[in-house]
Amino acid sequence: MTGVAFGIFDSLERTDAPLGTLYENRLRLAEQADAAGFRTYHVAEHHATRLGMAPSPGVYLGAVAQRTRRLRFGPLVYVLPLYNPLRLIEEICMLDQMSGGRFELGVGRGASPYELAYCGVAFHESREMFEEALEVIRAGLQGGRLRHRGRHYRYDGVPLELACVQKPHPPLWQGIASRDSAAETAKQGVNVVMSAPIASVKALAESYFEACDGAAGGSPLVGCSRFVFVGESDAEALAIARPAYQAWYESVTSLWRAFGAVPHRFAPSLERALAGDTAIVGAPATVRAEVERHLAETGCNYFVGRFAFGDLAHEHAARSMALFASEVMPKLAAS
Secondary structure: OOOOEEEEEEOOOOOOOOHHHHHHHHHHHHHHHHHHOOOEEEEOOOOOOOOOOOOOHHHHHHHHHHHOOOOEEEEOOEEHHHOOHHHHHHHHHHHHHHOOOOEOEEEEOOOOHHHHHHOOOOHHHHHHHHHHHHHHHHHHOOOOEEEEEOOOOEEEEEEOOOOOOOOOOOOEEEEOOOHHHHHHHHHOOOEEEEOOOHHHHHHHHHHHHHHHOOOOOOOOOEEEEEEEEEOOOHHHHHHHHHHHHHHHHHHHOHHHHHHOOOOOOOOOOHHHHHHOOOEEEEOHHHHHHHHHHHHHHHOOOEEEEEOOOOOOOHHHHHHHHHHHHHHHHHHHHHO
């Protein structure tokens, strides 16, 4: 357990509160995370669903940069097929400069074919677009002039006037779900986060670390992401988290239910999520024991909690995060 770090994943889901209130409450949670010692605040990108209240993560993260001092932050992920890589290079440089070098760059192709389709991108082309866009972005963050000729993007010596604080670029992140992607990201020195059940995360982490053995670089973070709610007792925590999780499930599956079958990876109830080891809910001692078990059994060195989900009230999310920071993190970090 030595060297474990803790992060937060947030999708800024729509609630009944006014949008301005939602944003302010989330920024307060970011301030709280900063003070509590969390390493990184990761933000999802979604479109055309109740999960999509930060469809432009960079806009929101610019506010996070100004409201925090030590907390690292970034998208998890920028959906690269939806961006002009040149414009995104410039945005990344701005956010890294505005935060004094605290930006973390999460990239992906997008999890929902329906969200991509609404934005005019065919899912069957998204992998190729993602790979080419990432190639352009990695090259562009080196500075100089951007030159690239590919199927989807072309740049003929574009002068790059902005630069990042972090060299050669901010740390990279991806979500992974296959052994091949685990090995490939490891070879490229990309940090990863996984949200699958324990057995799957363990297999992916093993593949990642095996590939790391022959790769140059520092010490990558291999993250295990879980829904988390900490209450004063197990019964209280379950009573509060259950309806909030159900609201999240309705949001995340809305487009799938409208256009196709819902993937099995989305547990339809909190009880199923708990049984499948994708959620951890209870009193501080219960949560601490479960987090310790998940880290030990998966081999991960980074735990990412989703503390605000569904229609969970801001006060409940803030208290849960505070209990996690005071009763769970110190004891695990010291073990």
